[in-house]
Amino acid sequence: MTLVASLANAFNITSPNGKLDVNIDLDAKGHPQYNITLDGKTMLRNSPLGFTSNIGDYTKAESMKPGEIKPIEENYSLDRIKKSKIEYCANEATVKFVTPDGLKWGVTFRVSDNDVAFRYNISKAKETGSIYIDSEATGFRFPAGTTTFLTPQSDPMIGWKRTKPSYEEEYTVDAPMDAASKYGHGYTFPCLFKVGDDGWVLVSETGVDSHYCASHLSEYKLDGLYTIDFPMQGENNGNGNTGAAMALPAKTPWRTITVGTDLRPIVETTVLWDVVKPLYETENDYKYGRGTWSWIVWQDNSINMEDQKKYVDLAEAMGYEYILVDNWWDNNIGRKKLPELIEYANKKGIDVFMWYSSSGYWNDIEQGPINCMDNPIVRKREMKWLKDLGVKGIKVDFFGGDKQETMRLYEAILSDADDNGLMVIFHGCTLPRGWERMYPNYVGSEAVLASENIFFEQHFCDEAAFNATLHPFIRNTVGCMEFGGCFMNKFMSRGNDKGNRRVTTDAFELATTILFQNPIQNFALTPNNLTDAPALCMDFLRDVPTTWDETRFIDGYPGRYVVLARRHGDKWYIAGVNATDKPIEITLRESKKGETYTFYSDGLDGKPVKTNVTVDKKAPSVKMQPRGGFVVVK
Numbered sequence: 001m002t003l004v005a006s007l008a009n010a011f012n013i014t015s016p017n018g019k020l021d022v023n024i025d026l027d028a029k030g031h032p033q034y035n036i037t038l039d040g041k042t043m044l045r046n047s048p049l050g051f052t053s054n055i056g057d058y059t060k061a062e063s064m065k066p067g068e069i070k071p072i073e074e075n076y077s078l079d080r081i082k083k084s085k086i087e088y089c090a091n092e093a094t095v096k097f098v099t100p101d102g103l104k105w106g107v108t109f110r111v112s113d114n115d116v117a118f119r120y121n122i123s124k125a126k127e128t129g130s131i132y133i134d135s136e137a138t139g140f141r142f143p144a145g146t147t148t149f150l151t152p153q154s155d156p157m158i159g160w161k162r163t164k165p166s167y168e169e170e171y172t173v174d175a176p177m178d179a180a181s182k183y184g185h186g187y188t189f190p191c192l193f194k195v196g197d198d199g200w201v202l203v204s205e206t207g208v209d210s211h212y213c214a215s216h217l218s219e220y221k222l223d224g225l226y227t228i229d230f231p232m233q234g235e236n237n238g239n240g241n242t243g244a245a246m247a248l249p250a251k252t253p254w255r256t257i258t259v260g261t262d263l264r265p266i267v268e269t270t271v272l273w274d275v276v277k278p279l280y281e282t283e284n285d286y287k288y289g290r291g292t293w294s295w296i297v298w299q300d301n302s303i304n305m306e307d308q309k310k311y312v313d314l315a316e317a318m319g320y321e322y323i324l325v326d327n328w329w330d331n332n333i334g335r336k337k338l339p340e341l342i343e344y345a346n347k348k349g350i351d352v353f354m355w356y357s358s359s360g361y362w363n364d365i366e367q368g369p370i371n372c373m374d375n376p377i378v379r380k381r382e383m384k385w386l387k388d389l390g391v392k393g394i395k396v397d398f399f400g401g402d403k404q405e406t407m408r409l410y411e412a413i414l415s416d417a418d419d420n421g422l423m424v425i426f427h428g429c430t431l432p433r434g435w436e437r438m439y440p441n442y443v444g445s446e447a448v449l450a451s452e453n454i455f456f457e458q459h460f461c462d463e464a465a466f467n468a469t470l471h472p473f474i475r476n477t478v479g480c481m482e483f484g485g486c487f488m489n490k491f492m493s494r495g496n497d498k499g500n501r502r503v504t505t506d507a508f509e510l511a512t513t514i515l516f517q518n519p520i521q522n523f524a525l526t527p528n529n530l531t532d533a534p535a536l537c538m539d540f541l542r543d544v545p546t547t548w549d550e551t552r553f554i555d556g557y558p559g560r561y562v563v564l565a566r567r568h569g570d571k572w573y574i575a576g577v578n579a580t581d582k583p584i585e586i587t588l589r590e591s592k593k594g595e596t597y598t599f600y601s602d603g604l605d606g607k608p609v610k611t612n613v614t615v616d617k618k619a620p621s622v623k624m625q626p627r628g629g630f631v632v633v634k
Contacts, residue, residue: 009025009026009064010023010024010025010026011023011024011025011066011093011095012024013069013091013093013109013111014091014111015090015091015111015112015113015114016071016089016090016091016112016113017113019038019039019113020036020037020038020111020112020113020114020115020116020259021036021037021038021111022034022035022036022109022111022116023035023036023037024049024064024066024095024107024109025064026061026064027046029060030060030061030062030100031048031049031050031059031060031061031137032048032049032050032059032061032064032095032097032107033046033047033048033049034046034047034049034109034118035047035141036116036257036259038114038198038199038259038260038261039261041195041198041199042143042195042198043143043195043198043199043201043257043259044140044141044142044201044257045141045142045143045224046141047139047140047141047225048137048138048139048141048225048227049107049137049138049139050136050137050138051120051133051135051136051137051138051252052133052134052135052136052137053131053132053133053134054131054132054134055103055125055128055131055132056099056101056103056125057099057101058097058099058103058105058120058122059137060099060100061097061098061099061100062098062099062100063097063098064095064096064097065095065096065097066093066094066095066096067093067094067095067096067106068093068094069091069092069093070091070092070093071089071090071091071092072088072089072090072091072092072110073087073088073089074087074088074274075087075088076088076437078273078436078437079288079519079547080288080436080442080443080480080519080547081270081273081436081437081480081517081548082268082270082477082517082548082550082551082566083270083548083549083550083551084547084548084549084550085549086270086273086274088112088270088274089112089113090110090111090112090115090274091110091111091112092108092109092110092111093108093109094106094107094108094109094121095107095108095109103123103125104123104125105120105121105122105123106120106121106123107119107120107121108121108251110274110275112271112274114258114259114260114265114269115256115257115258115259115265115269115271115274116256116257116258116259117206117254117255117256117257117271117274117275118254118255119207119251119252119253119254119255120251120252121249121250121251122246122248122249122250122251122252123248123249124248124249125248128248129247129248130245130246130247130248131245131246131248131250132241132243132244132245133243133244133245133246133252134230134242134243135230135243136215136227136228136230137227137228138227138228138255139221139225139226139227139228140201140203140217140225140226140227140257141223141224141225141226142177142193142195142201142224142225142226143195143196143198143224144224145195145196146177146193146194146195146196146224147174147175147176147177147193147194148172148174148175148176148177148179148191148192148193148194149171149172149173149174149175149191149192149193149194149470149473149474149558149559150171150172150175150181150187150188150191150192150217151167151169151170151171151172151187151188151449151474152169152181152182152183152185152186152187152188153165153169153181153183153185153186153187153188153216153229154166154169154182154183154185155183155185155234156232156233156234156235156236156400156401157234157235157237157363157400161363161364161365161366161398162237162363162364162400163363163365163398163399163400163428164400165188165235165400165401165402166398166399166400166428166429166446166447167188167429167430167431167446167447167448168428168446168447168448168449168450168453169182169188169449170449170463170467171467171470171474171559173470173558173559174194174559177220177224178220179220180219180220181219184219185216185219185229185232186216186217186218186219186226186229187216187217187218187226188216188217188431189203189204189205189215189216189217189431189478190202190203190204190431190474190475190477190478191203191204191217191226191474192266192473192474192558198261199259199260199261199262200259200260200261200262200263200265200266201257201258201259202256202257202258202259202266202269202474202477202478203217203226203255203256203257204255204256204258204272204431204433204478205253205254205255205256205433206253206254206256206271206272206273206275206276206433206434206478207253207254207275207276207433207434207438208253208407208433208434209253209279209407209411209438210404210407210408210410210411210412211244211246211250211404212244212246212252212253212404212407213230213231213242213243213244213402213403213404213407214231214402214406214407214430214431214433215228215229215230215231215402216228216229216402217229228255230242230243230244230402231401231402231403235400235401235402235403235406236362236399236400236401236403236405236406237361237362237363239361239362239403239405240401240403240404240405240406241403241404241405242403243404244404245404253433254275254276254434256271256272256275256478258271263473263553263556263557263558264552264553266473266477266553267472267473267477267551267553267564268551268552268553269477269478272433272434272478272479273434273436273437275434276434276437276438277437277438278437278438278439278440279411279438279439280415280418280439280440281440282418282440282441284418284421284440284441286423286440286441286443287321287351287392288321288443288519288520288546288547289320289321289322289520289521289546290315290318290320290321290322290520290521290522290523290541290544290546291315291320291321291322291323291324291353291520291521291522291523292311292312292314292315292318292320292322292323292324292522292523292525293311293323293324293326293484293522293523293524294307294308294310294311294326294526295324295326295327296451296452296455296484296522296524297455297487297489297492297493297494297524297526298494298526299455300326300327300328300367302494303325303326303327303328303329303332303333304332304333305333305337305340305341308323308325308333308341309341309344310527311323311527312341312344312345312348312350313348313527314525314526314527314530315345315348315350316348316349316350317530318525318538318541318542319542319543320350321350321351322350322351322352322353322392322393322520322522323345323350323351323352323353324352324353324355324395324522325341325352325353325354325355326355326395327355327357327367327368327397328367328368329354329355329368329369330368330369331368338389339389342389342390342391346390351390351391351392351393352390352391352392352393353391353392353393353394353395353423353425353520353522354386354391354393354394354395355394355395355396355397356369356372356373356382356394356395356396356397357369357370357371357372357373357396357397357398358373358374358396358397358398358399358409358413358428359371359373359374359398359409360374361374362400362401363398363400365397365398369382373396373409373413374409376412376416379412379413379416380416383416383417383419383420383422384420386420386422387420387421387422391422392421392422392423393422393423393424393425393443393520394413394417394422394423394424394425395424395425395426395427396413396424396425396426396427396429397426397427397428397429398427398428399426399428399429399430400428401430402430406430410426410429410430411439414435414439414441414442415439417441418439418440418441422441423441423442423443423520424439424441424442424443425443425444425445425482425520426444426445426446426447426482427445427446427482428446429445429446429447430445430447431445431447431475431478431479432444432445432447432478432479432480433479434479435479436479436480442480443480443518443519443520444480444481444482444518444519444520445479445480445481445482446481446482446483446484447475447479447481448471448475448476448481448483449467450481450482450483450484450485451483451484451485451487451524452484454485454487454492454500454502455492455499455500456500457500458500458501460500461492461500461501461502461503461504462503464502464503464504464627465503465504465508465577465578465579465626465627466559466579468504468508468512468515468516468562468577468579469556469557469558469559469560469561469562469577469578469579470558470559471483471515471516472515472516472556472562472564473556473558473562474558476515476516476517480517480518480519481516481517481518482518482520482522483512483516483518484522484523484524485509485512485513485516485523485524486509486510486512486513486521486523486524486525486541487502487509487524487525488506488509488524488525488526488529488532488533488537488538489502489524489526489528489529490502494526495528496526496528496532503627504577504627504628504629505602505606505608505625505627505628505629506533506534506537506602506607506608507600507601507602507608507628507629507630507631508577508578508602508627508628508629509537509629510537510540510541510544510575510600510608510629510631511575511576511577511629511630511631512575512577512629513541513544513575514544514564514566514573514574514575514631515562515564515575515576515577517548517551517566518546519546519547520546521546523541525541534607534608536600536608536609536610537600537608540600540631544573545568545573547568548566548567548568549567549568549569550566550567551564551565551566551567552564552565552566554574554576554586555576555586556576559579560578560579560580561576561577561578561579561580561584561624562576562577563575563576563586564576571633571634572632572633572634573631573632573633574588574631574632574633574634575629575630575631575632576622576624576629576630577624577628577629578624578625578626578627578628578629579627580626581626582626583623583624583625583626584623584624585621585622585623585624586621586622586623586624586630587619587620587621588619588620588621588622588632589619591615591619591620592615593615593616593617594614594615595614595615595634596612596613596614596615596634597612597613597614597615597620597632597633597634598610598611598612598613598632598633598634599611599612599613599620599622599630599631599632600630600631600632600633601622601623601624601628601629601630601631602623602624602625602628602629602630606625606628
């Protein structure tokens with residue numbers, strides 16, 4: 001098999017199985033471009049490469065030269081994503097360019113069987129030792145007839161206490177490419193596209209750290225094209241530049257493109273972690289698991305000693321590992337009394353996560369503690385204090401931007417936290433970009449329209465099933481998702497008797513614990529659920545794992561329904577949810593005679609039922625009711 005075929009100004013790289021092909025060349029005006037085909041079908045048409053900077057324009061080349069082609073074979077383990085043991089095989093090549101001004105740069109492509117990743121390499125420019133990249137020409141040009149599954153990038157400094165963008169906007173599905181986004185600023189990564197009847201494409205990025213800004217996809221341009229857009233100047237209250245400053249030579253983050261004739265490669269991809277490396281080693285042995293969280297249903301008034309002890313007791317009753325103490329604890333419990341709560345939890349075998357605001361100078365947040373995480377001196381002192389108290393992790397909230405300055409803060413929080421044995425959850429935040437492998441103490445990000453919205457508006461209760469069928473294909477397939485779901489309350493209130501009404505079934509809620517992946521799962525359970533929720537549901541939730549050794553796509557379509565299988569050790573969990581108005585029957589076609597399955601599903605009255613089935617001649621099946629779901633354990 002020929003890995004690379006070179007012509008005067010063109011060459012191509014193929015995947016190890018020979019089905020995925022990337023062609024790179026120069027257009028008639030000397031602009032670098034690439035295209036992608038899968039099984040001979042076009043997934044991306046000629047799409048631009050390059051960037052502009054303060055030392056020159058890197059969007060045009062006088063010459064192009066492919067480098068040495070080499071196979072990449074790597075086996076690695078990672079305990080916080082959809083698989084625990086990964087075998088990565090790809091072909092890599094670097095294309096070198098020289099601009100009309102003599103500036104040297106290149107693009108490194110890695111092509112595996114269903115994924116393409118590429119990044120820019122920038123050489124030192126004579127005596128110039130640094131560069132500021134102010135924009136990218138990087139683009140993705142889709143064939144005519146492609147439809148989109150996208151969520152918009154919001155205006156800066158809007159929303160609750162002026163904290164957006166926080167990656168919490170609603171999705172539109174099966175929309176035409178030329179449909180404008182809600183805010184006119186393009187779309188948040190990851191971005192899913194259906195290329196007619198030929199297949200699917202997922203576009204994202206990975207490897208973003210303190211050396212670059214995070215980016216998003218532009219508004220639709222002409223002729224099927226979207227391009228990379230950098231943060232808006234107004235983000236983070238105007239603090240920081242919108243581009244990326246780097247020392248030379250430099251390498252940019254990876255842009256990732258996952259392609260498939262069906263949705264399986266989209267759901268199962270690991271490219272976001274395949275192409276990055278750990279940034280530091282840790283001496284800490286972090287433990288993952290389940291937690292209770294009072295704020296999601298009992299809200300701010302529950303952040304007091306009495307109610308937090310009730311949630312510690314709930315965690316103990318459920319056999320959970322953690323309790324998350326949310327905002328205002330510094331006022332309502334107090335720093336002097338916090339050791340009492342931690343000691344109470346630890347005596348019952350429960351460890352503690354504490355909430356913090358990310359800063360105080362780029363939004364209007366009053367919930368404390370504020371002004372702790374953005375100041376290096378205060379942050380180090382605070383984390384040392386938490387370590388001495390026995391706290392195991394922090395949840396840091398309200399970032400509101402993608403600038404390089406903000407990426408530096410994410411990295412600084414993670415690095416200092418690891419020095420003190422603390423895990424980190426981010427909330428009101430950007431998308432994680434390979435961070436599970438890059439940072440050993442990173443354990444999840446919200447970056448999605450998560451469970452808190454179900455509490456705040458009936459609309460989001462009504463849309464819960466629709467949204468749940470999107471996340472396994474889009475948001476959660478590229479990174480941990482700290483959703484905070486699985487409600488057993490019928491109503492979103494402390495008394496479970498008023499407020500917004502949940503319209504999904506109990507079996508649906510159980511299924512989300514499998515469908516939504518995050519190594520620390522803070523479920524939306526309340527103490528009353530020990531007596532008012534179905535016992536079979538609570539028993540299931542006592543045993544559900546949060547880490548996975550394998551993930552398989554079974555069936556589904558974004559916005560309609562989804563069925564996944566995940567393995568933890570030697571036990572498989574198959575889960576599905578249905579957002580349509582009609583029942584959907586799922587047959588477990590890979591079942592074998594003699595196997596025994598435990599089904600959690602919806603009864604005819606909507607109440608959950610548990611049945612044990614031993615496979616005879618016919619493969620077992622389960623029917624998902626509208627806004628219902630199921631879990632099968634084998």
